[in-house]
Amino acid sequence: MSEQPDGPPGRFHLTLSVAGRPVLDGWWDSEPTARRKFVGLLGEQGRDGVTISLVDEGTGVLLDSWPGPVVGGGS
Incomplete structure (x- = not known):
């Protein structure tokens, strides 16, 4: 999957x-x-049990993920 x-x-x-x-x-x-x-x-493989992440290895920052983080989550 790499271009290099x-x-x-x-x-x-x-x-x-x-x-x-x-x-x-x-x-x-x-x-x-x-x-x-x-x-x-995500379109091809996004389903229950699958996680997909995109990381900028130059900075260590998580740029995107699926499923995304839970927002809120208060009780």
Whole structure:
């Protein structure tokens, strides 16, 4: 899933996990490309038991995730 098979991984890291186990990942230098891949992967694989995350490895910031974090959650 990487656009750089012979070089170092890109800055933007996309990971798909099923039941908590990573099963697919990809790396891109371009954030817009990585975000398009995120949306495509969500459309293809988004279902119960699947998590998808996009991280900027240059800063360590989680850019997007599915399912997203729970907002609120008060009792």
